[in-house]
Amino acid sequence: MMEHAWLIPIFPLVTFLVLLLSGGRLRDRGAFIGIICTLASFVLSLLVLIERFKEPTYNISIDWLSFGGTQLSAGFEINQLNALMLVVVSLVSLLVQIYSKGYMKGEVRFSIFYAYLGFFTFAMLGLVMAPNLLQLYIFWELVGVGSFLLIGFYFYKLEAKAAAKKAFIMTRIGDVGLLIGIILLFWETGSFEYGEIFQAVQSGMISSEKLTLIAILIFIGAVGKSGQFPLHTWLPDAMEGPTPVSALIHAATMVAAGVYLVAAMFPLFMASSAAMQVVAITGGITAIFAASIAMVQKDVKRVLAYSTISQLGFMMLALGTSGYVAGVFHLMTHAFFKALLFLAAGSVIHAIHTQDMEKMGGLWRKLNWTGPLFLTGTLAISGFPLLSGFFSKDEILMAAWENGSYILFGLAVVTSFLTAFYMFRLFFMMFAGDSRSQAEQVKESPFIMLIPMLALALLAVIGGYIQTPWFGTFLGEWLVEGNEALLGASHSEGPVWIMLMAVLVSLAGIYLAYMIYVKKKLSREWLVKENSEVFRILENKYYIDEIYHFTAGYAIKGFSIFLSYIERFIVGGLVSTVTSSIEGLGKVGSKLQTGQVQQYGMIAFLGLAVLLVIFAVTGGYLR
Amino acid sequence: MTGVPLSAYLVLALVLFCIGLYGALTKRNAVIVLISIELMLNAANINLVAFSKFGVTPSITGQVFSLFTITIAAAEAAVGLAILMSLYRNRKTVNVDEMEMMKN
């Protein structure tokens, strides 16, 4: 089965091509093509995963580009991480496509939407299957385009336009880092293949400074894609895209690609402790930073977006503290519950046509299905015991503790408190209390939207049981199988109090939110005053956007304008100086031509005289 | 024979040539200009004849040359005057500095 794995990304590509070439003619039927193709991919991925349990890593490649004596190849590889990711990606994609059938109903460019989704799924699956860094980079950029297209799906909205552009450019900055990283790595190791690179890394033929530099450059790519500080600003804006897109791309899959990249290159990072440090610190900072912003946002999707950033920070933190399994595990569980949250939020938005939390409330009774589903997701992300988020977050805390990075551990604990708080703030503001909505009729979403959510909710609940301290660490053992030396332990062990504390912290967060937003025992301004400096800073996301705008934005623009002056006056001026001096010479020449014949003779005579004088003075020895 | 050296003739010719050139380049009247040109040609004739007599290797050819030159000078003067006449018919002037219809 694994030799046919290349079909997995091909199916969505077929969707893309068929839908694009058909123009808008297929209309709603486009959804079926998309869903069927993705289903095929999913089934195939599942088969591949099952087969992978038994068989070793599968790898095949063909010559793709040759220069000089070097052959670059293209192909695919099925290892543990890939196989897992394939299933996650194709599953979430499938569910989101089913969901979209209901959510996007009535949209004029319905089939184009599915085409884009197909394209994105193709790119994401291709990214996951890449056996070498170059191919990874190729699909890395393609997922960026998919994201760009889908964010800008409502092309006539100016915000969507700006958001799409911003997403592309911000990630592009990261991509450039990645590109440099893999180029440098190529010249150090002579290959883009993972295996050969890891061998070279282990043999110690690369100096540690170089290694650190390369690892950090590659990490910059991950930072861009995964919305880590300081390249995170595009992700909240990306919420301008349709909500299913946010669920698929900006929660479950693409943004996780950064984490995936670090995980895939884990042996490289392991070889440089400085790089690991950078990864961990960036992750930790991002986690708490985004969580703090999420506490005050008013837009449902933005809260979720910052939550995503924060969770991705968590994963980076895990990876940076050698918690390979923890990071990948959280990546998987997060994919399920965050997709669920987005879809559920989408369902709410679909019902009341607003994203502003202030205008919601009291929806619990009206949305009988969506409410509990959202709650499931919220509990999972908050780390409520026995749900998937609980196990994976636990694993991360353990990893941080075990690694001895106590400061980061502390950050993680605080962040999980904040997470529980802001998620339940969100939940309570939406579903509890009285309705603040202007919408008269609030209808539950159609069945076709509920099914995917149910599926995700199920996964969000049970997804954690493949890696627990109690029922075995199946995932971890499988992931690191055969690579223990490179990837570290299959499970992080830590004191029991960590787990207890994690539970307490998240319950505390939930309780606080309950007290403020449901019981109203505590004023909303209990923590920070609404118009205080701190609040304003948080509300304006630490003014990062503004800082970028006023520094980089203006600098580039200013420099461009400066150059256009150079273009006009210096480059252009040089040319016009030459031409005008030639013309001036011509003017002088024709002025001399007075029409006076005797003057002509005089000039001629002078010419003769000059020649003779020079000859006479030099005695003919002028050379 | 006589004590007049070659250089004297050459200087004479040079002076004559210069006078001719000066006249040709400064006089307003076209007739005088033409005459000045004749003067220059004749200066060359003096040279030729002088060289023919007192040159490094005296020979008769110099004198033959000067005969040709004289003829040609005459023809040139004739042509010049003819052209001047037709100019005068059209323009009623013989002043060289008024001939500036074409310039620049």
Place this chain on the structure above:
Amino acid sequence: MDWNTMLSYDWGAMMPEFIILGTTMILSILDLFWPKHFNRRKLAWLALTGIILACLSLISLLSFETVSILSDTFRLDSFAKAFKLLLLFGAALIILLAEGYEPREGLREHRGEFYYLFLTALLGAMVMSSSGDLITLFVGLELLSLSSYILVGMRKRDRKSNEASMKYVINGGISTAITLFGMSYLYGVTGSVNLGEMSRTMAAMTDGQLQYIMGLAFFMVFVGVSFKIAAAPFHMWAPDVYEGAPTPVAAFLSVISKMAGFVIILRLFLSLFLTASGDTFGALDFLEKNNIYIASLAGLTIIIGNVVALRQQNLKRMFAYSSIAHAGYLLVAVATLGGGYFLLDTVWFYLMAYVLMNIGVFAVIQLLSSQSGSEDISILAGMGRKSPYLAMAFTVFILSLAGIPGTTGFIGKLNIFLGTFITEPGHFVLAGIMIAGTIVSYVYYFGLLVQVFFRPVHSEKIIKIRPGLHIVLIICVIGTILFGVAPNIAFDFIHDQFGDFTDFISSK
């Protein structure tokens, strides 16, 4: 020199000259005695016949050994043959041009005179290229000059024509005088007027004083001839005279007269100064030592010609400057002596190219200006639309003048460049000036093409082309392209016929 010696000369060598002379006489008699109402235009065909006959007789002489008659005053060496061929070819084209010349005023009653004066001028040029001593050279030069003074003033009632001719006489007179003065010194230092003898004397000369005088003479002759070829700063008469002269005469001045100038330069310089000793030890050759002067004049000529041409609005004036620039290019070849390998064939080829392209251009100018009565460049406007074939022909000429590949002009320039680079050190500055000048020339040449193709039509009047002009245009276009694409036709011809021009100086 008795009768028998006279008869012993191989007079056949002068056959072309005799034919031209005979035609001239017939023409002058016919013009004199034929009734006034008889259209003198037909005389053109007679003149043309004469030229063609001369040409044929010259061709029949090509295979002959070098002949010199009249005690080496007249030589028919390969140099003479080669350049006479060009002169006759150019003259034939100009006669055809003149046949079609219909100015608004002033030529009608003197048309007959034009043809025989033209032929005498041609005769002068031919004699010059065959001359073996200073006297013949000078007489030939003056025959050419005097005839052309009159030709310029041919339109007796036209004030511009009068003025041009007067200016030409004055400037030409001064230049003649300077040349002659120089020649008299040359005679003085060598004691002979025979080029061969003079050459030998000068080559053996070690007296510093005499060499000094020789130097002065060199400059005077050079300056005098520079008037003829219109090299800067002795070019100033040319624009005025071209403007005032009837168009065929302007073409004649820019082509035949210029060619004659180069003939003298080559004759004199190559036979006298090339081998003349340049210092008291006899180690350096004169020209080798002093070619910097020629080179600087060449550079100056190129610059002035091209730069001032930029500002011209009158077509004839513009082409006067253009022809000044071309004289500069040719002087480059002279100054560098073609690097020793590319001199005579280079100059010959370039002059041939110049004959073709410049006469072609003047044919178009004549056609347009006689129809519109103006010589402003705007008369070209819209020609591309109105008469595309004429426009295409004009384009070919202009491209050739600009030195664009595929045309004769390019090959000609290429040859000159080869000569500048082949020696060590190469004449890079001169080549640089030449190439810069060429680029500047693009501006005004292509400016004309802009008029032709991009501007709206100037006047809707249909352009009628007389058969004579038609022939000229066709020959020029074909020649310009043919020798540009397959220059070896010409190269092989000169190399086969004339070899290296080794019989240049009589080895008596």
Place this chain on the structure above:
Amino acid sequence: MNVYLLSLLVFSPLLGIVMVALMPKKEERTIKQFGFFGTLPPLFLSFFLCSQYYSGVALSIFDIKLNWIRFGNLEMYDPKLFTVDFELGLDGLSLIFILLTTIISSLAAIASIYIKKEWKGYYLLFLILEIGMLGVFTAENLILFFIFFEMTLIPAFFLIGRWGFLEREKASYSFLIYNGIGSAVLLVAILILFARTGTTNIAALTQMMTMGGVSLFAPISGSMKYGLCLAFLVAFAIKLPVFPFHSWMVRVHAEAPPSIVMIHAGVLLKIGAYGIIRFGMGIFPEQYKSLAFTIVLFGVLSFLYGAFLALVQTDFKLVLAYSSISHMGIVMMGLGALNEAGIQGAIFQVISHGLIAALLFFLVGALYERTGTTMLPKLGGLAKSMPIFSGFMLACGMASLGLPGMSGFISEFMVFLGLFKSQPLLAAIGVIGLVLTAVYVLRAVMLMTFGKNDSLIEKEKWDLRGWEFLPTLVLLGLIISVGVYPNLLGGPLQGTIEAMMLALGGR
């Protein structure tokens, strides 16, 4: 037969010229059809050559050599001295360029349907231009190269000046003068070589310059070799164009008719790169090597300069013009990298930019035809009225910013791959340009297609239609297939690049 195949290829547009010339002026349809048909013979012949290559035939069997011109009368020294033969030849590099030329010419001939007047003259010049371009890439000696080189200049001058936009005459003048200077420098260099060695055959010259041949008249000193190498570089840098010689090209892009810009950006600029590879690098490897830093420096300068300026333009054509400068900077960077990756990347970039620029300008032509403007502030929201057009525009923009899966990525990647090996510092500065490229491309494309627009009057059936799909699909298909499977292009180049590397002294 094989021997004449190349000449047939080069001069096959003559058939079209004759056909068009025989047509009466007013027959618009027929002239346009014949004009297009005129580009087909070279297209098919080039496909035939290509198929021959892929079926394993050695390209050298197509070489032709006929005696042509002999300068001077120096037969006694050596009968081949100062001769210029008519010799055409083919190798992998020229094969690729020929394919580029024939394909883009045919497509540009289709795009010429937008031409509104004097079709006859237009197509005649167009076909002459094609002869020139084909000749440039097959010429085996410098003089022949130069002749064909200039043969592209003159028709292009008229095509720009006659059929362009408002300021066309100025543009055509600036094209003429800059290129005139470039070709003058080139000519001087060629002729110095010719005068000093007596030959212009590229292979023979390479041999002489690298191995040191016997000099007959005057030697070529080491410093003169530097000068000559520099002269070649400058001449072709003007053509390419490289900062600061670029201002002509901006005007041409802005003012020439789009179909001609397709040719111009697609092929004519590429002659510069071809020349640098063939002559700068090929004949003077030693000198070229020591100038590599400068070459890369100017490459980086152009890359960034073009990108920054493209950022502030308000006319889409100008954005594209500066983007071309920027992209040509990449070519220079690759050529200066002095390793296989860099050089191959540069060649890829040349081809890739040829295809992309041709497509972009085809789209510009289509846009101008419909909206009558290319000013960005006046456009917007085209995705609504012209979704297919916008899709192509976006795809093309993506290709231009080097999106993987399209040809632009392969070239940029390889260039940087090579450059980071040899000039890491400059490469690091250069990568800024990659981000800037994304910024300006997206800015321009999104200003046109995204958002809303009320000022444009939308008409029914505005979108691309019918025949307009042919050029767009063919070009996009090529862009993608090169991007997806670059060995398609890399294969033929290997031989040439290996030879270059050998001369440059290994890796």
